[in-house]
Amino acid sequence: MRTTLLILALLTLITLGAAPNDYYAQTQCPPADAVDFPFDAAQRTRIQLAQGFGVPSPRHQGRYHTGEDFYSGRGSTLGTPVHAIANGRVTYAYPLGWGRDGGVVIIEHTFADGTVVYSLYGHMMETETVKFPMRLSCVALGQVIGVVGDVRPAPHLHLEIKLAGPDTPGPGYSWANVYDEGWRHPSRFIVNRQAWTHPAHRWHLTLNDPVGLPSSPLPVADFSLMYLDGRTLRLATYDGRVLWRVVLNAPALAVIESRGQPTIVYADGLMQTV
Template sequence: MDRRAALLVAFFILILAPHIISAQTDCGVVDVVQYPVDEETWVLAQGYSVASPRHQGRFHTGADLYGGRNTSFASPVRAIANGRITYSYALGWGRDGGAIIIEHTFPDGSIYYSMYGHVMPFSGDQLPPRLSCVQAGEIIAAVADVRPAPHLHFEIRVNTPDAPGAGYTREAPEDLGYRDPLQFVANQQTWLQPYHLWHALADHDLQTPPLLLNDNSFLYIDDGLTLRRATSDGRVLWRKRMEKVAISVTSFQGSSLLTFADGTMQFVDADGNFGDAWRVPDLQPTGAPIIAQSWLLFPTIEGELVAVDENRRNVLWRVQDVPGISRWRIFGSDLNWVLGLLTTSNEVLTITGSGVVLERAPLRESASFGVGPDNTLLAYTYGGLWQIDLDSEWTLELPDAPRGGNNAALLTTSAGHRILFDGRVMQSYDSDDAMLWQTALNGITGRVEMAQYDGINLLLSEHGDIAVINGAGRLCGQTRVFGRTGSLIWYDLGDDNTLRLAIADQILGLDWARFTQAC
């Protein structure tokens, strides 16, 4: 191609570009994203990127959603967002039904494609035509009668708008442009909200809390081998690849200290420069430490809890038979403190500051901790709300408390109020045990944590639930991001009025004032 021809091609591209963009956006820009079927009743039958024995170990490119026996077939399938149909064929997958692909333009200009497989016309004998516009929630098809049982195959992609694909691939789906569809929908439901400020995605689920620095920037460890520093609004400033697995980054002597799985500790500054390093003898930590006054208490590969001194050089004591840490709380005084610890096997340990185990109390289900009166510990369990003193004596704190357990949480306030969430209902009691209010919170699942800022109660779950309840017990804000069982839950309200959260593989910032404006 000569220079003149190249200039003509460039000219026509410039002329046609606005029309191409208009064609993409004349079906509307995405302002809301929803699930293609009822998320309350449909379940995940096969997840994204799962290797399938029925398909020679190939990886699943979407999520198979199932509504139950005798209910999935002919159920409506809805568009997840505004968009333009780029593929529609009732025999797209032959005997396994039809397929529809919809192009979605997002406010930032990014384009994604949603794909719906194993479908048939909802009414009449035709699927919606190619190039037609659809709105979020519009019925576009029905679930067909396909093998091995009627279900919806749901995908999100960044490419391939005009072919349904095979549903399985030998390569990693992410590398081919597929995305986890349920994660995509859950995150977009929050990312599209006006109170969403920013988000930063890690390559893997975070295993240890980020470390906030004085300017609200933060350090975080991704995949154990990558250390990143992000600005206060989530932009990555730098990343450093480490030669061995790091399990935590904590503050120490005005700097940041990395702890590695082999017991090595090393300074790192705000610019990513590594400093002095040393190894703590007989320490092989497996997770983030408990910060107990000036000490660090680490779970170890030997199933122990090991205390490291204030100089981060020596082991002070070790407690055996600690299979893993689920929750913990320090209570007592600076000079006479006790650790209340819930293990992953639902056993409550009370351990003195000198490493003496006062008691091991097995529980039926999980428990949540709070600060009690007179330097005691409150434990909210399946058996109710209990007070534990410095001698590890248990007494019933609130006779009429609802049952706690795996999905329950406890929050104690500076006013002496106790706020209990039993997995369905949140209740507040004053210091005289009188109930102040109660409110139902529907759809909250998984392990739950609670905090209070400016008199507003914050509830978070490992499955990505985020809710705020005002001091009178009124639910005044609720959203959800993607989370899964075992996800890290971390939160902090900065002096810039940004609520920073870490759940699963993301850290995000919410405008606290806008999120709580209805409170």
């Protein structure tokens, strides 16, 4: 019986044209050790932001934009090559991914710190010389994965960074808070990762509030940093470890030094010594 099952399993693999290690080999791609924008240096001099991340769209009943739209002016964007922002593995590639609104490619990126994100490139098309990469294939930073397609209302690239949905093109807009739903600000993500992969980088702090710090961190006597993260006051060491955190009862604007003591400045004007 066991012999019969083994023969059947081998026949199945042969019938499907796959060896036992093919899928494993296809999924092993180089880590994302550097990040860049999806256009080359020459293109970036003319590319501009057409619609920002998380902004409501009048064309889509006020829903929030899940990515950023880039274009270089009417009549000059169509056919612009689009580059992978980092090394990764293709999890989705379909020239009709968004139907009339063009093709979509999704790439999985695994960073050295274990972070996994997906970059989505929408409103693209293929040409005779540029084809979408195959699903499960590895792509390299800067590799051309398609060109900007002829889509509504004008040719542009829709770029997303998301934490889930490796094989789902997604809606492009959402009624819910896009950050809470797992999307991230593409340009901010790229710039941050460029800083983190720089040889001079030693450590960084990850904030819960996507808006960022309301004020500069306050250095204290032991070389640690006190800073506000939304309604949370935190103290972190010089190497990025958070020593303690306190949830505040009211919105705060800044933490400053007053009379030699760290002091919280609240939105209503009150001040509290830490």
